[in-house]
Amino acid sequence: MPIQNNISLKPYNTFGIDVSAKYFISVSSLNELKSVLALEEYPNKLILGGGSNMLLTKNQDKLVIHLNLKGIEIIVENDEFVIVKANAGENWHEFVLWCMDKNFGGIENLSLIPGNVGTAPIQNIGAYGVELKDTFVSCETFALPDLSMHTFFKSECLFGYRDSIFKQQKDRYVITSVSFKFTKHNHKLNIQYGTIASELELMNVVNPTIQDISKAVISIRESKLPNPKIIGNSGSFFKNPVISKKQFEDLLQNFPDAPSYPVSENEIKVPAGWLIEKAGFKGKRFGCYGVHKNQALVLVNYGGANGNDLLNLSKLIQKTILRLFNISMEAEVNIL
Ligand SMILES: Cc1cc2nc3c(=O)[nH]c(=O)nc-3n(C[C@H](O)[C@H](O)[C@H](O)COP(=O)(O)OP(=O)(O)OC[C@H]3O[C@@H](n4cnc5c(N)ncnc54)[C@H](O)[C@@H]3O)c2cc1C
Structure with missing residues (x-):
């Protein structure tokens, strides 16, 4: 072309x-x-x-x-596991559904995340207690500017919370395909996180399969997150800030209800959505853009907004959170 x-x-x-x-x-x-x-x-x-x-x-x-690089192939298979390679332009959710159809377990909790397979390692996509790194084997890349091909195995990718070497060395590598290891039987199910268990109960499922989990996740996400085909958005605009234990103790003095998730012995993750809601931004609309009414972490374009409108709103939110809570929030979305 x-x-x-x-x-x-x-x-x-x-x-x-x-x-x-x-x-x-x-x-x-x-x-x-x-x-x-x-x-x-x-x-x-x-x-x-x-x-x-x-x-x-x-x-x-x-x-x-x-x-637009398409193609999915099974490259290794035994009685227990399968290694599948998907090209970068495959749609992530369609790839998840392909795996569900074949009963390959491991990424069912990552159902309905938008975007492509090739982008998924960059921020180590994650949802409902599962991250891409959990099934990742390797990815193939072109390194810029010399266009040499390099295969990255898991330990080289420096995966972290919404982070990887591909994010740290932005624009250095173009990911062309990703390989994953999936289970064929005895799938390790992850239903503890969020409302998956209660959603499965609503579905009258007692012994869930990976396909049930995928359906539960799709149903939860459809009820909570705005569909970008209807309201423009980019999912979570900010990363959940990780702060020191000491800083969290200070926060509790003024906000005893502050939710938290331990990250390490000395670090605590605070939900950005809670901070944004507490700061009064949830559901706020500024003409054709604003903060989603159900999900404070999601900035939305109701139609006709320009990128700077949303960027300025994100900066206002960051400034307000810093002033109110002394917490810095980093954008998860790439500003271009
Ligand atoms: C409604 C909604 C819900 C979401 N929920 C989640 C969620 O639950 N968890 C989560 O982790 N994310 C979530 N996201 C964010 C998003 O889906 C992921 O970050 C996804 O991996 C982005 O893929 P993409 O192909 O759309 O990336 P793009 O937006 O096309 O690209 C993102 C960046 O990566 C670069 N890039 C793209 N492809 C490549 C490549 N092959 N090689 C090198 N660089 C590349 C681009 O230049 C750009 O800088 C959500 C987004 C939306 C809209």
Whole structure:
């Protein structure tokens, strides 16, 4: 496909922000990707997956490369396990459903997360007590700028909470495929987190299968999170801040109801949604954008907002949280 000019990126980002790409190309093979990455006349490039973790604040002068690399294959299989390789442009949720259909266990709790398989390792996507790293085996990449191919195994990826080497060394590697290890039987079920257990009860499920868990997670997410096809959003806008034990004790003095999750002996995670709600932003609407009414962690575009409206709102929230609680919140979304 030739390089196109002045393409609207509105259909390519879940916030639904209408900015344009000066240069745009969709690539569907590794060879095509490699030759596009090698184009010296476009020194600045932006990789675009599902566009569900980005806030576009301006027209993009870079060459926007839409990754459309498709294909899923089983590369190793025995009686207990299977190793599956999925190309970067596969839609994450469709990949989860593919696994559910084959009874491959491990990512059922990550059902209905938007975006692509190739982006999933970057922030080590996670939900309902499970993270990508739990089933991750390796990923293949092109390193920039020399385009050498490098396979990263789990220990090299430096996975953390919404973090990895690919986030730390932003724009250094283009992930082209990801391999996972899934169970074929005796699946390790994870139903303790959130409301999965009560959702399963509502579904009258006594001995849940991975498919039941996937359905429960889909149902919870559909009831809690705004559907980006209806209201533009990028999921959780902020990471949950991790603070010291001492800082948390100080917080409790003024806010004895502050919720928390221990991270390590000296660190505590405080839900960003609680902080934002306490600061009075939950459900606040500023014309065509605002904070979602049910989920304070989600900033929304009701239609027609521009990226700077949302960026300024996110800065106002960060400033208010710092003033009220002395806690810094970091954006989870990529600001571009
Ligand atoms: C409604 C909603 C709910 C969400 N829920 C969750 C959740 O529960 N848990 C969670 O972790 N996340 C969640 N997210 C965030 C998002 O789905 C994930 O971060 C997802 O992995 C982003 O994938 P994407 O393909 O859309 O990334 P994009 O937005 O296309 O890209 C994100 C960044 O990665 C870069 N990039 C993209 N692909 C590649 C590649 N192959 N190689 C190198 N760089 C690349 C881009 O340049 C950009 O900087 C949610 C988002 C929405 C809209």
